Amino acid sequence: MASQRGEGETTTTPLEPADRERARAIPEAAVARLAVYLRVLSGMADQGVNAVSSEELSQAAGVNAAKLRKDLSYIGSYGTRGVGYDVEVLVSHIERILGLTRNHSVAVVGIGNLGHALANYGGFPGRGFPVTALFDVDADLIGVPVGGIPVNHIDEITAICLEREVSIGVIATPPPAAQSVCDRLVSAGVQCILNFAPVVLQVPDNVEVRKVDLAVEMQILSFHVARRADEAASVSVDNNGLGVDGMVIRP
């Protein structure tokens, strides 16, 4: 508690360490997009591309060019007018702002279907997120290596998280276990949690939780299907009063 925002109004920004002030001001939505730009730019760098314009990059990232420029302006002015951006330069600045200059050790809890997939996934270590610890309660799993890391018992979570300096905890347990696992991660000092269990986690203010809820994603898609169907229906209603499946819509 008490670690909410609050202070910061008094200074009319005479900022010396400009980056810190900037970082604080970057909208969350822009942070998410910066991560996407970074991935696109990394791909370009790998293909030997040296420079890119906001137009090109925005196309590749699937956003509006003006928004891209604004997003980039949050982290500083690293473009060259009339030319564009140096890919390498942009990559390194985005990495710096996102805190990717150091590795973030990841622990996965719950090595079931999803936990196995995550532990085996090769995409994280390469991007600065080495998976360094796996936990479960299932006796059959303890000691078994998954993706090269042996599974530990959940009871060892505090000691091991501290030892391996875990900064991100991933919860892939069944829903009923999620809150208790979360609590354990928090008391082990983990301040960032990625939660796959369809549960709303209660955490202290100093802990950041992001959730990935596939059922919710699907339901959002479902909503759009329904909306589309309705639109189609309200058009065809002028024809015959029938919905898409021939279902009568409010006759």
Place this chain on the structure above:
Amino acid sequence: MASQRGEGETTTTPLEPADRERARAIPEAAVARLAVYLRVLSGMADQGVNAVSSEELSQAAGVNAAKLRKDLSYIGSYGTRGVGYDVEVLVSHIERILGLTRNHSVAVVGIGNLGHALANYGGFPGRGFPVTALFDVDADLIGVPVGGIPVNHIDEITAICLEREVSIGVIATPPPAAQSVCDRLVSAGVQCILNFAPVVLQVPDNVEVRKVDLAVEMQILSFHVARRADEAASVSVDNNGLGVDGMVIRP
């Protein structure tokens, strides 16, 4: 045009095709939360809870009570002042708005680590999203049943998607294959896509894509770690000029 609010004092006017107009106006963010409320409410219903107030429900869903009420107001007025909401009633209305009154058949493409986890996951069918088709290119996988469904070759995607009336396609292939898989899904008539590959997909306007990008999620968490570390540093700088790990921050 005409689909906005408009009516001011004549609020008692019960619109005829009110739901369609409403559905169109629901902000995307609210839709995502409605899905969460639905899950919480379903849990309550299972436990025999009959009624709930906006305060209780908002707590359980981890949101502000006013926001919850506004979200619910997008779908209609189904509460009782002075009392609260009937759980069953709310469930059925949210389901209706989200289009969950009918099943949405799901196809998963790319039956690797992640695809296996998704195919085996029992949480979808129970929520109205039966997985009815699996596709891959790997000859060793074709015909093998995963989660009860045999894997088909990707070349059969059009025929099978049409036959099984797939409405949601899930892409879990390696990134280079994602766009081509997406194109095939689209030409098979699939209008909703959930993409796990870290790639920006290009689709026609009538197709809805949602992406789940775990690397991006982690990078957002990383950003918050970095921000936190900076805050700590700028405080402790007043003490000893040292950052959290004893690393010197701008001495």
Place this chain on the structure above:
DNA sequence: CCGACTTTGTGCATCCGTTCACAAGCGGTA
């Protein structure tokens, strides 16, 4: 060295979503 051309960075208007605050409406109670 200049002028034409290109692209960035950003002020500004707009839009969308969140939050506040309170009147309206309902059930319970005397």
Place this chain on the structure above:
DNA sequence: TACCGCTTGTGAACGGATGCACAAAGTCGG
């Protein structure tokens, strides 16, 4: 029936994000 306390539903203010449009600032060819 009339009053009281509680909770909903929503107008209105606010804040944050988006998109536009253009001046500023650079390159490049002559």
